[in-house]
Amino acid sequence: MPTNERQLRFLAKAIRELTEEEQSLRLHLERRVQRAFLEAGQALMELRDRRLYRSTHQTFEEYCRDRFNYSRDAAYLKISATVVYENLQKFLPTNGRQIPMPTNERQLRFLAKAELEPVVQADVWQQAVEQAGNKIPSGRIVKDVVDRIRESTKVPNPYHIGEICILLPKDNPDLRGKAGYWGVVSHVGEYSCTVQTWDGDYTVKIEHLKSLELLDEDCQFMQQLCVRLQQLHQVARRDEAVDWLLQGLGKQAKPYLSSLQAKLLATVEREYNLVWKQQK
Structure with missing residues (x-):
């Protein structure tokens, strides 16, 4: 085998292997995925962005399926729901009124899939909370508000x-x-x-x-x-x-x-x- 080819294969292997710190971080993040929906989304996002799956899998989707039994849609929904949650924390009004926050990803499913601007996401959640009597709204109520807003701003x-x-x-x-x-x-x-x-x-x-x-x-x-x-x-x-x-x-x-x-x-x-x- 030519020297250049051996060097390339060695370099490719070195890139795929995890350091001890990265391996420890991967195990820590994997445990977090199995806890709450917010931590799961944050952990999955970091696993994906830092490619901590690369020592065992070629793609993030294959890794999620084998390690957590998540489909591609399920894994990315958790990530999207986390992004929406963080947007709500940032853009919901804080004028002395306590607005209840989501407690599971099902409540954010339609809001995440709608891919609205962050400030609009906050408006949708606030309207959904009001529609639910100032309580945490169900996914169905959130979907109704999303559909109403999208219909009013519909672009062909x-x-x-x-x-x-x-x-x-x-x-x-x-x-x-x-x-x-x-x-x-x-x-x-x-x-x-x-x-x-x-x-x-x-x-x-x-x-x-x-x-x-x-x-x-x-x-x-x-x-x-x-x-x-x-x-x-x-x-x-x-x-x-x-x-x-x-x-x-x-x-x-x-x-x-x-x-x-x-x-x-x-x-x-x-x-x-x-x-x-x-x-x-």
Whole structure:
């Protein structure tokens, strides 16, 4: 094995391994996840942001499933609910009146999924508390207030299925680390879109998308490229070099590949017996 290749493999292994301090922190945060919903969300957020799962898992989603038996949606809901809770602490009025705070993530489920601005989240919670007789509101009451506010500020969804867009994370915790990712719109809702990227599907509000405004044939090329990248991402125990290629092409928001990029992608596909026939 050439010296450079041995050095690269050693470096990749060193990056994945945790220090004793990181391993201790990981165990501490894992115990916190199993306690209260607020601590769980905060712990999951730190586990994700610091990539403390990397010594045993390639992705945060796989780690949550194996370690806590959380689906992707369940894990990110806990994180989103924590972000909403912290926004409520910051933006609820403090004029001598004590407003009860949420006690579980179910009460914040619809508020978290609505992805409203922090000050609007606080307004929704305050209205929901009033509607509940100044008590902690149920998830259903919160949903009613969310629906009422969204209906009064409804903006037509400008996107369509098959359109190519770039993800704009802003304050969305689900999109942290995804800045610049491009994807294909696969579903259009009233207030959000589901976008397919090389590493999964993301349902986001329209404020988190920017259209590339491509011609139809360019959109078709990007759609096909997305399928190819997704197929590679699904290969089990793939070489780490494949992830470098996926991340690079997954952020290259252009409707073409260079000659070298095309050869690299085709070579990797052959390595894993993936057959690709261009659709016309």
